[in-house]
Amino acid sequence: MxxxxxxxxxxxxxxxxxxxxxxxxxxxxxxxxxxxxxxxxxxxxxxxxxxxxxxxxxxxxxxxxxxxxxxxxxxxxxxxxxxxxxxxxxxxxxxxxxxxxxxxxxxxxxxxxRGERVVAFALSEEQAGSDVAAIALRADQTPGGYVLNGRKAWVANGGIADLYCVVARTGEGPGALGLTAFLVPATTPGLHVREKIAVIAPRALAHLAFDNCEVPSDSVLGRPGHGFVIAMDVLDRFRMTVGAAALGFARRAADAALSRSADRPIYDGRLIDLPTIRATLADTEVKLNAAALLVARAAWELDNGRRFARHSSIAKLYATESAQEIIDAALQIFGAAGLVSDSVTERLYRQIRSLRIYEGTSEIQRAVIAQSLDLRRAE
Ligand SMILES: Cc1cc2nc3c(=O)[nH]c(=O)nc-3n(C[C@H](O)[C@H](O)[C@H](O)COP(=O)(O)OP(=O)(O)OC[C@H]3O[C@@H](n4cnc5c(N)ncnc54)[C@H](O)[C@@H]3O)c2cc1C
Missing domain, CATH: 1.10.540.10 (Acyl-CoA dehydrogenase/oxidase, N-terminal domain)
Structure with a gap:
């Protein structure tokens, strides 16, 4: 490889x-x-x-x-x-x-x-995906801790995790100011997998239910009312890694497309001799370079203690959107063979799609990037 x-x-x-x-x-x-x-x-x-x-x-x-x-x-x-x-x-x-x-x-x-236990991050709910401040799952204080009631949606590793990091409404303030993060072991009574979700690229994904799920006070992560800050802190950092994964998928597709173009006989020559195919391969190479540089920059900014959140969004947005284009172009180069179930291109075509949705959709990344623009430059 x-x-x-x-x-x-x-x-x-x-x-x-x-x-x-x-x-x-x-x-x-x-x-x-x-x-x-x-x-x-x-x-x-x-x-x-x-x-x-x-x-x-x-x-x-x-x-x-x-x-x-x-x-x-x-x-x-x-x-x-x-x-x-x-x-x-x-x-x-x-x-x-x-x-x-x-x-x-x-x-x-x-x-x-050590990989002996599995963890999951339960932030989204059916009515609170992009709109994290709309989280409704309640955590009400009890003498010894909190009792959780409500639902979480689209939890990766839902059903196989031993521990969940759950963001719930504790009500210290309105909207985003009233959320708290909790560590909830999967064995806590009242915590159930409500439904396992089958998606286009099969994986562990589930909706969860919390019915009178009691947790002690020391399961609060950080401090009460800080759940939104913790969630954004995680997502700002991790988004660039979604860009890196998209780059991995895209490179795999690009390599497959290049081999296919070089090997496929057509019109007394090979596919790679055709100018439109060469242009597609060239566009792919440009996109791979741009995505790799944006991911490298975002990670470098973070590792060097500089402002990184906008670069994380830029890397995720560009790398995921361009990976979708690269994989689609690679499949096209394979022709009908690119559609065959479980072929590399068919798998990548299904697998790339969710990266433009999770950890902030492409539209949310655009909103973050637009928010970060320096308006003084426009004056
Ligand atoms: C494979 C997979 C794994 C996931 N894993 C997890 C997980 O482990 N934990 C977890 O908590 N969640 C997880 N999610 C959920 C994911 O984070 C949400 O799906 C995502 O945040 C989008 O929320 P939504 O699906 O409710 O869409 P919505 O928020 O309803 O958005 C619908 C559409 O409206 C657009 N939109 C929304 N707001 C704006 C805006 N302000 N401006 C412009 N357009 C907007 C969106 O871009 C989208 O196109 C996962 C999702 C997938 C697909």
């Missing part, structure tokens, strides 16, 4: 340890491809991948964002479920890592890092 562009990795955005990590990752994916190539039950595949990633130290909480992006790029190139397994564990660990108390970290982090 060759998931990376060595020319991009050689740029000063990256340190020698990132280049070394990219090489180890490539080897790891080659050595572990049987984990995802078996194409058995997606939930089992994910659990096996998380365990293997944990055993080999890929779930280390010390990783910087350039490393996280490289891991997602490589795993997405290798397989959608490999990336999904890694990414949800990493995403849902961030609230604990950044806002957990020492005792919460001590209790939960070691098993998550």
């Amino acid at each position: 060759r998931a990376f562009d060595d020319g991009i990795l050689a740029l000063p955005f990256y340190e020698p340890e990132h280049r070394e990590l990219a090489q180890r990752l490539t080897n790891w994916c080659d050595e572990h491809s049987e984990l995802w190539n078996a194409r058995t039950d997606p939930e089992k595949t994910e659990l096996n991948v998380i365990r293997a990633l944990g055993e080999d130290g890929w779930l280390s909480p010390e990783a910087d964002f350039r490393s996280l992006c490289l891991v997602r790029e490589a795993l997405a190139y290798a397989d959608d479920l490999a990336d999904y397994a890694f990414s949800i564990q990493a995403l849902a660990s961030i609230p604990l890592l950044r806002h957990g108390s020492p005792s919460q970290k001590e209790r939960h982090l070691p098993a998550l890092t």
Whole structure:
């Protein structure tokens, strides 16, 4: 497998340890491809991948964002479920890592890092997706803690997670100001999987119900009323990694399209001799370069303690939208063969779609980017 562009990795955005990590990752994916190539039950595949990633130290909480992006790029190139397994564990660990108390970290982090336990991030509800401030799941205070009542929707790892990070309404203030994040073990009485959701690229995804679900006071992450801040802190950081995963999918499609163009005999020549095909391959190369540079910049800004949120949105928006175009163009180059069930192009065509929706839709990224524009430049 060759998931990376060595020319991009050689740029000063990256340190020698990132280049070394990219090489180890490539080897790891080659050595572990049987984990995802078996194409058995997606939930089992994910659990096996998380365990293997944990055993080999890929779930280390010390990783910087350039490393996280490289891991997602490589795993997405290798397989959608490999990336999904890694990414949800990493995403849902961030609230604990950044806002957990020492005792919460001590209790939960070691098993998550070893891949022995699985975590999920339950923010969305049916009527509160982009509009996070509309969250309705209630957490009412009791003498010993809180009681949770309501529903969560579209929870990645829902049903296979051992621990949920849940954002609920505690009412310290109106809208976004009245939310709190909780750590809720899956075994808590009253917490159920309401429905498992089948989507175009099969994966562990579920709606959850909380019926009089009691949690102690020390399950609050950060402080009461800070749930929205924690959710945005997680999403601002993680969006760039969605761009990195999109880049991995897009590179896989681009490589497949290039091989097909070079191999396919047509009109006494090969597909790659046709000017329109060459133009498509050239456009793909431009988009791959642009996406890789935007992801690298966003991660570099974050790792260097600079303002990064707008770059995270820019990277996610461009990399996911362009990956969709690259994969569509690759499928077109394959002709009818590109549509065959379980072929690389058919799988990628289904797998890329959700990246333009989760962790903030493309429209939400545009709103974030527009908000960040410096209006003084227009004066
Ligand atoms: C595979 C997958 C995994 C997911 N995993 C998780 C998870 O682990 N945890 C979790 O909490 N959630 C998860 N989600 C949910 C995801 O975050 C939401 O689907 C997403 O935030 C969009 O919300 P929505 O689906 O309710 O769409 P809506 O918010 O209803 O949006 C509908 C449409 O309106 C547009 N729109 C909304 N607001 C604006 C605006 N201000 N300006 C312009 N257009 C706007 C949107 O872009 C979209 O096109 C997952 C979703 C998917 C598909």
